Amino acid sequence: MLKSENTQDYNIKKEVWDIIKKWETIIIHRHVRPDPDAIGSQCGLKEIIKATFPEKTVYATGTSVDHLNYLDTMDYVERDLYDEALVIVTDTANIERIDGANYKMAKQWIKIDHHPLDDPYGEVEWVNTRASSCSEMIADLWLTFPDEINMTKKAARLLYGGIVGDTNRFLYDGASPYTMKIAGELMTFDFSHTELNNKMNEIEPQTSKLMGYTLDNFTLSEKGVLHIVLTQELLKTLGIEDGDTHPIVPFLGKIAGVKVWAVFVEQSEGGYRVRLRSKEPVINTIASKHNGGGHPLASGARARDKKEIRAILEELAEKVS
Numbered sequence: 001m002l003k004s005e006n007t008q009d010y011n012i013k014k015e016v017w018d019i020i021k022k023w024e025t026i027i028i029h030r031h032v033r034p035d036p037d038a039i040g041s042q043c044g045l046k047e048i049i050k051a052t053f054p055e056k057t058v059y060a061t062g063t064s065v066d067h068l069n070y071l072d073t074m075d076y077v078e079r080d081l082y083d084e085a086l087v088i089v090t091d092t093a094n095i096e097r098i099d100g101a102n103y104k105m106a107k108q109w110i111k112i113d114h115h116p117l118d119d120p121y122g123e124v125e126w127v128n129t130r131a132s133s134c135s136e137m138i139a140d141l142w143l144t145f146p147d148e149i150n151m152t153k154k155a156a157r158l159l160y161g162g163i164v165g166d167t168n169r170f171l172y173d174g175a176s177p178y179t180m181k182i183a184g185e186l187m188t189f190d191f192s193h194t195e196l197n198n199k200m201n202e203i204e205p206q207t208s209k210l211m212g213y214t215l216d217n218f219t220l221s222e223k224g225v226l227h228i229v230l231t232q233e234l235l236k237t238l239g240i241e242d243g244d245t246h247p248i249v250p251f252l253g254k255i256a257g258v259k260v261w262a263v264f265v266e267q268s269e270g271g272y273r274v275r276l277r278s279k280e281p282v283i284n285t286i287a288s289k290h291n292g293g294g295h296p297l298a299s300g301a302r303a304r305d306k307k308e309i310r311a312i313l314e315e316l317a318e319k320v321s
């Protein structure tokens with residue numbers, strides 16, 4: 001079996017695993033509006049803890065998201081359980097992005113994440129920005145202690161799905177040779193990666209209509225800044241929710257000449273949710289100026305109004321000039 005190549009983080013991984021060993025009840029949180037890596041890392045970690053220590057009670061909690069039910073579903077956790085529980089938060093850079101407020105009541109908590117460390121939280125933090133995904137980190141934990149941790153078919157499928165999600169099928173910069181080795185190791189478990197990849201690549205018929213609209217209506221500047229604004233009126237006409245808009249984001253990067261791109265989605269409560277992507281210039285600095293953050297080449301932000309949209313577009317234009 002492949003052993004972890006990530007020896008730099010050995011001490012913190014040991015600390016995290018030793019803490020997990022000590023607790024009878026463990027509750028795992030992740031970020032709001034989860035993606036496959038959030039669910040994959042959260043539920044993959046739950047599975048390997050359960051498979052290794054059947055006597056422990058382990059929960060994965062947060063808002064249920066129907067379109068990710070093919071990965072796993074959430075547990076309901078009584079408030080009282082937090083009094084004697086360890087909380088682990090996966091894939092969540094900022095404290096405001098944690099889904100579920102009860103984490104605050106836990107006796108001890110751990111952060112496991114691969115986003116840049118701009119909001120330290122949790123008494124124990126294991127942050128590895130070299131990892132493609134938080135799911136890769138959980139698989140790396142297993143490969144660091146392969147004799148101690150049991151991997152299962154279900155966990156392997158979840159972690160593989162998380163890696164595929166965050167790397168856009170190994171396309172992004174974050175996919176390292178070690179990512180590929182880990183994915184290969186997970187593929188030796190008996191789940192259908194083809195079925196999972198097909199499921200993850202699927203878009204809903206309504207989303208395809210939004211894609212059609214977006215491809216007809218985007219603006220691409222000479223310098224390579226692409227943007228599109230999706231209004232509430234449009235979303236209502238097409239019968240889709242904000243949550244259905246994400247598949248168009250990587251798709252826009254396929255258009256020749258695009259260097260950076262931004263998708264602005266008007267929110268029902270006002271303002272815009274902003275998704276920023278880049279092929280090369282670092283754009284998370286722009287995201288952090290506009291109530292957001294994230295990875296150097298993939299970030300999220302907020303715009304209060306059209307004026308702030310223009311400001312973001314000007315800042316993106318500066319990056320490519």
Ligand SMILES: [Mn+2]
Pocket residue numbers: 037038091114133134166
């Ligand atoms: Mn992630």
